[in-house]
Amino acid sequence: MSRYEPRDPDWQARCLASFERQPIARAFGIALARVEPGFCEMRMPFHPELTQQHGYFHAGVVATLADNAGGYAAYTLMPAGSEVLAVEFKINLMAPAKGEAMIARGRVQKSGRTLTVCTIEVSVVENGVEREVALMQQTCMAVSAA
Amino acid sequence: MSRYEPRDPDWQARCLASFERQPIARAFGIALARVEPGFCEMRMPFHPELTQQHGYFHAGVVATLADNAGGYAAYTLMPAGSEVLAVEFKINLMAPAKGEAMIARGRVQKSGRTLTVCTIEVSVVENGVEREVALMQQTCMAVSAA
């Protein structure tokens, strides 16, 4: 199904365990909806506390969900004993992020030995209809776990 | 002092009033430490709920503070009756964001009629010493307030 073969047979347990240790995911109510080799989907409910002055999700919150989904998509393909770090990302905010929920789908575009490049699409669900709100291009790095 | 002349004599009151309407600033404890024509400094205390799996501020939280500081730096130079939107940004995460507090300093690099380009330096204060952790380059747009 996936065009990527994980290097670590235990990739799924490793990703879930890492995600479990993320305080911000609990604070924001982020759920790891789907994780496959080279792919990760995360969802979070709308939360009025996380909005900017117009009542939309703040761009930084959109970036948080997108960066998280991209990071774990990258992490699925990293070797056992590694940690994932976001090196940098760029995001275009294309429409107001308002609705009942936000979804980010991260996909690995290039999996290298040191660096992984991902793209992440972010959409919101408003009145049950999903529409795209942001697009991210991200670089992650595998580092050895201490 | 500043190389920029605001178009709106009431720029400071307009910026403060907008910032006051930002729920995420209250939720994260973000303070508008300094605002001048073309410049904005924001600070926030460390908060363990906003960290990722290694105990550092999540990259998305670093981006939230940086995007916010850049947006208000841009907003100081926009005309009366306008709102500011972040069109896109790119951030490099250069070191772990851990410490007692995080500071973002946004500077306008180009103030155009429609678009404003900012750069934002993010640092943390750890044991009283400040060190740089991230660098953002951002594009904002002025839109007419409804």
Place this chain on the structure above:
Amino acid sequence: MSRYEPRDPDWQARCLASFERQPIARAFGIALARVEPGFCEMRMPFHPELTQQHGYFHAGVVATLADNAGGYAAYTLMPAGSEVLAVEFKINLMAPAKGEAMIARGRVQKSGRTLTVCTIEVSVVENGVEREVALMQQTCMAVSAA
């Protein structure tokens, strides 16, 4: 076929006429291989003069082809009497750009009144086989022709 409806019925002639006026396209041997509403494919042959110190296409040349393809993809959807300008772009260089030819395919992701967001995939053809080398995310602006 395309999910975009051009605003200008004459979009194709307008795009071709603009491309014809581009000296760099002639200098680099860039061909407008395909143009559709919201899509543009450009190709250029390998040229040893445009390489960096390892014999690959220089990153700036990869960016030139990608930015060009994205700009014209955006331009297909802009109104009559407008010109297209690239506001900013971000590119990841994922593999050495070496081969007989380079191809860039630009796609509009969001077509707004002022701004258009595109993604562009760049590949090279080496020994007849195509492989991806770079990925760009770009913002263009429509400006009134003088």
Place this chain on the structure above:
Amino acid sequence: MSRYEPRDPDWQARCLASFERQPIARAFGIALARVEPGFCEMRMPFHPELTQQHGYFHAGVVATLADNAGGYAAYTLMPAGSEVLAVEFKINLMAPAKGEAMIARGRVQKSGRTLTVCTIEVSVVENGVEREVALMQQTCMAVSAA
């Protein structure tokens, strides 16, 4: 003078030798005007063949000069026996790039073991007056020379 200490005492000869092997620098008339630990300035004359449809330097040519200056600024701090590769960059095109000459000044912002982050300012000289036209934020990687 510089806040960076080169790891390779022979950094200057290494940078010059690498630059000498760059065909595109000869083709575009790029001169390495100044190189210091963590800094590089490059210049090139205006060339009508390298313009887009409005007679300005094409964005990709602006990116070529900027990426080159940033890459060599990064390379000054890399260890002996390494090569420099641009991983990714993001550029804002803030004003038309037209004039007698273009100048790019690259500065290292963070020099890590694997990755280096640079910012690059690009200006043009028009009728003897210099003005800023673009701003780049770039990530480079040190790789072992074969």
